[in-house]
Amino acid sequence: MNDSSWGASPRAGHWGAAEDTVTATAGSATESRSRGKTRPMPPSPPASQPTPPQPAPAKKSAGRNLRAAIGVGLGLGVIVLAALFLVKAVFVGVVVVAVAVGLWELTSRLAERKAVHAPLIPLVAGGTAMVVSGYTAGADGAWIAMALTALAVLVWRMAQPPHDYLKDVTAGVFAAFYVPFLATFVVMMLAADDGPRRVLVFLLLTVISDTGAYAVGWRFGRTKLAPRISPGKTREGLLGAITFAMVAGALLMEFFIDGGHWWQGLLLGLAAAVSATLGDLGESMIKRDLDIKDMGTLLPGHGGIMDRLDSLLPTAPVVWLLLVAFVGQG
Incomplete structure (x- = not known):
């Protein structure tokens, strides 16, 4: 900040300008009376209005519909707990459905936003095999199903033109690992x-x-x-x-x-x-x-x-x- 800004006094300058204006106005009125005419004084500035109350600061928003989120969360919790403690096979089915829907969402967004077409059918079939194998055969079964799913993605995509083949199959293998393979660890816990x-x-x-x-x-x-x-x-x-x-x-x-x-x-x-x-x-x-x-x-x-x-x-x-x-x- 420079010296002039520290030394300047905006308030003093404002009042000094006002005094000059009053002096000039008084001189003009005296001159007018000496000529036999009275020039009306300028209207007085209106009285300062009271400052309107400022609105209260907005409360911090939670960023989502809490009522809907809580209701949906409770509903999902009831479904998961019922399946978990009634019949283990039913819970495995819930995991399979969640995996299939998750794969559909992921591949749909990839296609819409990036024009990347990971083949959904072999992913859902392989994902189901991964979850079931993880529950029945443990980690070894899950790894074998993962490898076969990756191979199925490579082969399935060969039925289409070679353009963007590498991009599509890479996305497919990523989706297979990210959704169904990681989900197999849930059913592996369940198998105990x-x-x-x-x-x-x-x-x-x-x-x-x-x-x-x-x-x-x-x-x-x-x-x-x-x-x-x-x-x-x-x-x-x-x-x-x-x-x-x-x-x-x-x-x-x-x-x-x-x-x-x-x-x-x-x-x-x-x-x-x-x-x-x-x-x-x-x-x-x-x-x-x-x-x-x-x-x-x-x-x-x-x-x-x-x-x-x-x-x-x-x-x-x-x-x-x-x-x-x-x-x-x-």
Whole structure:
């Protein structure tokens, strides 16, 4: 800032100009009376009006339809819990449906926004095989089904012209890994003797992590976590996610998982919160590249199925691995 700006007094200059105006006006009136004419004085400036009350600052918006989001979330929770604790095979079917819809959303957005045509039919067939193989044959079965799905994508795309072949099959293999293969770790948890409890721990940790991040970030969030990827996420929200998930993990491992200990739950909650956040950021990166807000509109208040699976999918292998390390295959 220069010296003139520090030394200038706008208020003094304003009042000095007013005094000059009054003096000039008085002189003009005297001159007019000396000529026998009286020139009317200029009207007095209106009295200052009271400053209208300023509107109260708008409350911070949550950014989505909370009523619809809560209603849909509760409905999905009832369906998942009923399938999980009634018949394991029914829950496997729920996972297969979620995978199929997620693949449809992902391949549709790729085609619309990037003109990338990943073949949906072999992806859905291979994804179903992956989920079923993961439940019945474990990790070995899931890997074999993944390899056969990638091969099916390569062969299926050969029926079309070679233009953009490499781009289409690369997207297809990515979709196969991102959606059905990661989902197989959920049914691999389910295959254990206490499988429903393990899956419930996985779901609760992911949801609680997301809830902690949302609540703390909405109330206290100031410092952006990754502004170029997801401007709404904050470091304070990440700390909230970690705190909530670690507390929940300690309680769940101590009182809900046979053979589990609270300190294992702290590590499990920390890992789940980090992987859920990375998964959320990963899908945000995809959506930014595609220039879209949501992957779909199937779930009011949430977006599409993929907008709900974004943090679940990468968290599934992390929770599965740590549970196996802590309490065994089951």
